[in-house]
Amino acid sequence: MFIRKEEFNEVKIIPSILVYILLSFGVSFILLFVNREVLNNNANAVQVIIDFSFILFLFYKLGVNLTKIQNLINDYLRKINIKEIIDVVFTQIVISFGTTLLILGMICLINIDTANSLNNAGEDVFTNTIASFILTVISAPILEELFFRVVLFKRISKFFNVYIGMILSSLLFGVLHMELAIVGAVIFGFANCILYLKYRNILIPMTVHFLNNFLVSIPTFLSSDSGASSDVELLSQSDASAYLILGAIVFIIGMILFIRFIVKNRKYIESDAFDNKTYNFNKLL
Template structure:
């Protein structure tokens, strides 16, 4: 096990929770003053905290970064990411079907219709670059490792994955949970936080690129494409479960 991974484990969960509470208070204050305080600033502040805590670990960080594929191959990471991409679109199709069934004027329908605003290039970079680093450090580097101390690893994976999924909107919760479980397994298998960071980066890069390139919404408006993607989503889900099962027994 690398010394860098050990330093991540020693970061205080209490400090991180205090930081979250302070940020929540700031968000409420800024909203009260009608000042926009979006997720990009939150990511930057949390990233700054991690940089400060790991400020004396540059050499270990460099070694871990260069050894991303020493225990987990690029083929494995790429396959997990692509399968999750297909599966996530399947869940989006399913959520759209639910939205069509539920009355859009109802409270439940209005809640499910909420979506995340994108802020152009800044939002793209935030989702693709900042989000993978910060979220993997928090949910795999901190939460997963801290939970492993007090509960069996199986429950640590499930709880940390549920926490990760709770940040996502309707239509993405279940796929985010499955993705988080995969990231946890990649992290535990490699003992290198840069493996799930890279996989998360690749996932967000592909997902955001498809979103921006598909301006005409072909993926949602063309019946042939929707049907094909739905079949691929089912196949992907089966293969993801196979990956989870085969790797769960080795953790």
């Protein structure tokens, strides 16, 4: 069956994963051969190269062109709801903060050294501010929304149904963000799946992703620029109760907001949402 020129192509999951793995090894091998120091000292910059190479591959496989991008942008400008985007981002940040406090509190009770190690894990991540900003705020939202929503969520939903597609793609999205805020990442995946179904335009979830990553990255970038001391106050056993109580309160508030979002948009979650005969989903990305 031929796909009309105005439609986007389907992209298969396994070949996409294999291409990403090959790109990762290929770029790393080339840099290792050319200059080992570049590879060792610029991990974020190397990851940016890999990510943008994979984004170009997805663009090619999806059949992206200037006309389709223009149609996508015009549709985006007609549909965008700034208030809803801010609400989703706020909910994600609240849930992530709550789960981080809860997990830290529980680990404090078990092993205080592990808790301090996890709490300080992010201190050495951003070794290059510019590359980190591009990686976190630009390439990650584009790549992850294209892969997890357009490829993974869509393909799984077509093979099974939207509910399984939403669950599996969001869980895998959370696993990719294996950190203290993993629960928040899974819920974020669910929210962006719903937004994708509601608006039929991947630029809406991308906007949410851009804004979320930008806001949560600001403290790190500011501390990096200020040259402030990297000394961090260590957690103690006495912090556990406070973390657990505060974390539970914040998490419950976030979940109430998330459930309200689901109830408000439940009509857009349809089991046959990717039936192109019904929805013509491929006309927009």
